[in-house]
Amino acid sequence: METQKPYYITTEKMSVGYDGKPLIEAVEIALQKGEILTLLGPNGAGKSTILKSIARQLSLIAGTVRLDGEDMKSFTGTELSKKMAVVMTSRLRADLMTCEDVVATGRYPYTGRFGVLRKEDHVAVENAMELVQVAEIGDSLFDRISDGQRQRVMLARAICQEPEILILDEPTSYLDVRHKLEFLSILQKLCRERQLTVILSLHELELAEKISDRILCVNGRTVDRIGTPEEVMTDGYITQLYGIRMGSYDEESSDMELAAPEGTPEVFVIAGAGSGRKVYRRLQREGIPFATGVLYENDLDYPVAKALAAEVIAERPFEPVSRATLQAAKERLERCDSVICCRENFGSQEAFQRELLAYAKQLGKCMESSGQQNRQ
């Protein structure tokens, strides 16, 4: 087995907070070059405080941060600025500055006494802008561009600084889905190609799980968990970390749902193979409690059904549906006012569904199918 690479950044017993009062204590981070660490946690839990402390914008209350084995306190401002760049939530003031000017400020640690850009600085600025694809807006005023472009310009500025580690505080918060994905893809590329180490905070749990090598969860008092996404994102953890009281989050499928309608089921939904999710959500919007089944536990509909249905009649994956399960479904269906069938046809292994639908028709409860709904 390969020997363990040395850690690039470590924090030892780091306590962070404001005005000498610790907010979060004993933060232990260890990251190798090229790794991405994401901080997760509810609003105000201390993600920004940790990031600011690592970036030396806030003084540590206790403990040490080491970069490449050296105590970060020993670096001068300029030394540190050649190793670490930041993209923070505070707006960068850029009166009358073009995007290119803003990116060029990243060259500050490398320019001379008066900060005049040399040829190699211009090259670095151009390369950084190419890399994040903002070269064509170089001449636009920074104050006039969209949020998506602005974040990318800020990233280009940080890249220009030629850092070894990048600190980003909620970089994707104001971006639309396309720009979120593009931004994080660029970040991932930087980590792979340049061995850049990244520490960032995110609100998008599903993205955090995908991009991070490690995840650190803070809950406002302590570091609750730290580890790989698989270690951290266990069943029910997000609900607990964020204290979710209305709605739910499914760690397996990254599925996020609003609170289920309360009451005894009025509608029974025959679904399966992902056909039921839209109907479940429509019923949730209309505030109608419902039951659904029979679903295999590995069905695409299952996580949504679990989150929204008053009752889910389910069967273990890859097992035949037992008589008892089918009977339970029939009994539940009987007690509902109406039945919605989301399926146009059933597979050869789904005799139970066919039987359930036939039973519903026999009772005269089969009011509508999703197909008709869509056509309306």
Next chain:
Amino acid sequence: MQQRRKIRYFIAFVLLTAGILVLLLCNIGIGTVKIPISEILITGRKQEGMNARILWEIRFPRTLAAGILGGALALAGYLLQTFFHNPIAGPFVLGISSGAKMVVALVMVFLLGNTIRVSSGLLILAAFLGAMLSMGFVLLMARKVDSMSMLVVSGVMIGYICSAITELVVTFAEDADIVNLHNWSRGSFSGMTWDNVKVMSIVVAVTFLLVILLAKPLEAYQLGETYAQNLGVNIRTLRILLVVLSSVLSACIVAFAGPISFVGIAVPQLIRKLFGTTKPLLMIPACFLGGSVFCLFCDLLARTWMAPTELSISTVTAIFGAPVVLWIMISRNRRERG
């Protein structure tokens, strides 16, 4: 783009320099006593006769002082605007000029009362103390209020308090020189001597050089403190230097010419528009030149407009400067809404 900008900067500098040269000539050549151009050219060599004395001992030092102090004033305004990230900051509105004026008035009345001659150096020192006093107060206020208009309002209030105290002192002082003091306390370039010019040139030149050396950290500071710090700027040291340097400049102006309004706010704003940039390395010399042009022009008007009655310089600077300030506020408001 880069090329276009360079041309713009070049043209702007040429305009400012040309403005200064023309105004220097006008200020020296125009006055209550008509002196033909031919004679002005000759006086360069011989320094005798009535006209020569008017030129050499009155108009020359006065013109130079207006140029130097005007530049210093605009530079002080620029530094304060950068420091507070506030486009309507300036030594006058923040009460710094008035603080300097108050201490200078106290010192002068006290010393004149005891018939001690007041040297330029001492005046600057007194003004510097007063400027730092007001600055300290403004800094305290800046911690409490974060809105830009509230900061200016508190500065204006400090200004009123200091002016009231100055008025009191001047009213109750019993000296013939009080007439001078009164003129001075309203702001004027009149009565400048070559000695004054010498002292102010040295003080302003040294400060100007120090400010130029700060151009790079200032550029980073403009981005906001988070980013400046990440770029390795020592914010605390820079802030102290900014306070001291802007106070020295304000003090120098007040010590020699009294408080002068609006130049400090208006000129840096006009220069920004003219150059279309906020780069300190350009803004610092440009503001200085712009301030010189503005003050030379205003002093020319102050002397000649209602001649032989001379207007106080602030009367003229207000007429041209205040609309600029209004325009800044309106356009900023519109930008924030839109």
